[in-house]
Amino acid sequence: MAQQVEAARRVPLNRDRVLRAAVALADDTGIESLSMRRLAQELGVVPMALYKHVANKEQLLDGMVDVVVAGIDPPAGGSDWRGTVRQRILSARQALLRHRWASRVIESRSVPTPAVLAYLDSMIGMFRDGGFSVDLTHHVMHAMGSRLMGFTQELFDDSGAAGQAAPPAGLAAAYPRIAELAGAAAHDRESAVGRSCDDQFEFEFALDLLLDGFDRLHRQGWTSAPGTR
Amino acid sequence: MAQQVEAARRVPLNRDRVLRAAVALADDTGIESLSMRRLAQELGVVPMALYKHVANKEQLLDGMVDVVVAGIDPPAGGSDWRGTVRQRILSARQALLRHRWASRVIESRSVPTPAVLAYLDSMIGMFRDGGFSVDLTHHVMHAMGSRLMGFTQELFDDSGAAGQAAPPAGLAAAYPRIAELAGAAAHDRESAVGRSCDDQFEFEFALDLLLDGFDRLHRQGWTSAPGTR
DNA sequence: ACCTGAACACCGTTCAAGT
């Protein structure tokens, strides 16, 4: 480790090394403790040296987003739109899971980065190549980016110690419906240690539900019928 | 305004006034410029005075989330699950739109606040009362909280000056599919000034697609079939 | 010309000294 730092000090700094170090630091210690000063220290460099390679912290975050998005697998040139889209989305999910801070940072950016635009562009292409109209593709893209509730995500992921499934008694009394769900979810899981929901399953459940909907609308020749809006 | 501050100074501080002022400040100046010190100043109070009412900034943010969630309309005791859910989700969307920082703050919280839990609990209740199994309800809740792509949201919302629709020429060349979509979206809009997408329409499009899917699964008596996973 | 230490204008929070 100290050896690594030594080696790092010899290599001249460049934008790429700065970004990779920032991503690694955010992965290890959380995005909220990523500071220009700590990052510089990690690189064995004076804080001001970073400003040679990124204009400011905002641009550093933009660059970090691009590093993450670059980690998404390229589109597999499959035949059917559905399989291609599905595989790409699942790959993007993997990339975002590797960097838990990423989705929040992406959301905080005011303008999308080039890598994000390229990703969206290629995703649009998959639907268009599958015969989707511009109109339907447009709404489909919005649907995939929207979240109907601002929460839920990791609700039952009690990431505490060796997880026994039972929720605290107080909680069960105050929120009986949640307790019922959490209890059931914990029950029908064989290896109910640690986390009680299979997040991958939940994600694919939502994904397939939407893809089903897209497919149906596409086959019906759906239009948003501009006149009526 | 100065008058308001004067009046505020007379009234003794309490948790509720602190939270409301914090929400207003975040609404006005953005969440990233909300600091304990600025908030104290806004309230005509020394920074340390705030710590009588919130343990720290994290707890302040929790409290702010609860204020926002409290602004969601109570469930309308309608007959059908679909209408009730739909209306509640749309009301929640309105609450989150009134406070643009809210969804990001909610996402950053490590444990959900009581108000969020109560909201989720009541939402679960709507599906259960509509005859949904615990199993299906569980997955439905996850589906409503998930986002398939980490972005898209306000992509084409060029919040620049009096919006002419044409995207920058460079962008069109680099991301032709995006340009195509953006152009089409701008075209079929009568009042194409300012924003080119009707966000409310997009949201309801995604919402109805998912509700359709839920309805279908429910009617089919869908189960997650634990044995096969 | 490049690099960098000190400085500026901020943070959240602790703590001891004042009333």
Next chain:
DNA sequence: ACCTGAACACCGTTCAAGT
């Protein structure tokens, strides 16, 4: 007992002084 100023350990970034 309550309140609060000063202080501590941080920030991001500017800028002038050093090489």
